[in-house]
Amino acid sequence: MKKLQVDHVLRAAGEITGENEFVIIGSQALHGACPDLADQMIRSAAVDLIAATNVDRTEWLNVIGQDSPFHEAFGYYADPVDDRTAVLPRGWEQRLVTLAPGDTGGVTGRCLEPNDLAISKYVAGRQKDRLFTRELAQRGITSRARLLELLVLTPIGGDLADGLRPVIVADFAATPAAQSLKS
Numbered sequence: 238m239k240k241l242q243v244d245h246v247l248r249a250a251g252e253i254t255g256e257n258e259f260v261i262i263g264s265q266a267l268h269g270a271c272p273d274l275a276d277q278m279i280r281s282a283a284v285d286l287i288a289a290t291n292v293d294r295t296e297w298l299n300v301i302g303q304d305s306p307f308h309e310a311f312g313y314y315a316d317p318v319d320d321r322t323a324v325l326p327r328g329w330e331q332r333l334v335t336l337a338p339g340d341t342g343g344v345t346g347r348c349l350e351p352n353d354l355a356i357s358k359y360v361a362g363r364q365k366d367r368l369f370t371r372e373l374a375q376r377g378i379t380s381r382a383r384l385l386e387l388l389v390l391t392p393i394g395g396d397l398a399d400g401l402r403p404v405i406v407a408d409f410a411a412t413p414a415a416q417s418l419k420s
Contacts, residue, residue, distance in 0.1 A: 238279055238281060238282065240336075250286055250301065253300055259286045261286060265279055266354050270348065287320060302316060334347070
């Protein structure tokens, strides 16, 4: 999804809810820190949104949600979520990145910082998430050291954290830069 499309979803979300700020927590959050990254990494058709002020209004976004007339017309949609949708490290709210200005009708998008986003994907552990986190590492968008620091701040069991450490390390060992150092 391109940033223009994210802007369109934010504009529509603001019109529906009367809210002027939303938190973006899924892969589209990369548009905050990496505004020029419009490729296969962020191909999801959904923008996962939480209304920042009146959280209860987030559900109103189902009007432009999956299988809605909005989705059918444009091929992308809002996915109303809440702060329990993703497991995130403590303090993530203070690390949000503001989406660059665009055609949002005055609505602000506040995006997960890429390392926080990656932690949520490591915890989710789906195959698509594993591919996503590896790509983040290979492109240098995330930092191995920072991810390991954030893992300690993530409210998960010790066994899961212990299992994720080698996965994070392996993602960085697979980077092209790491491979050239081994040669």
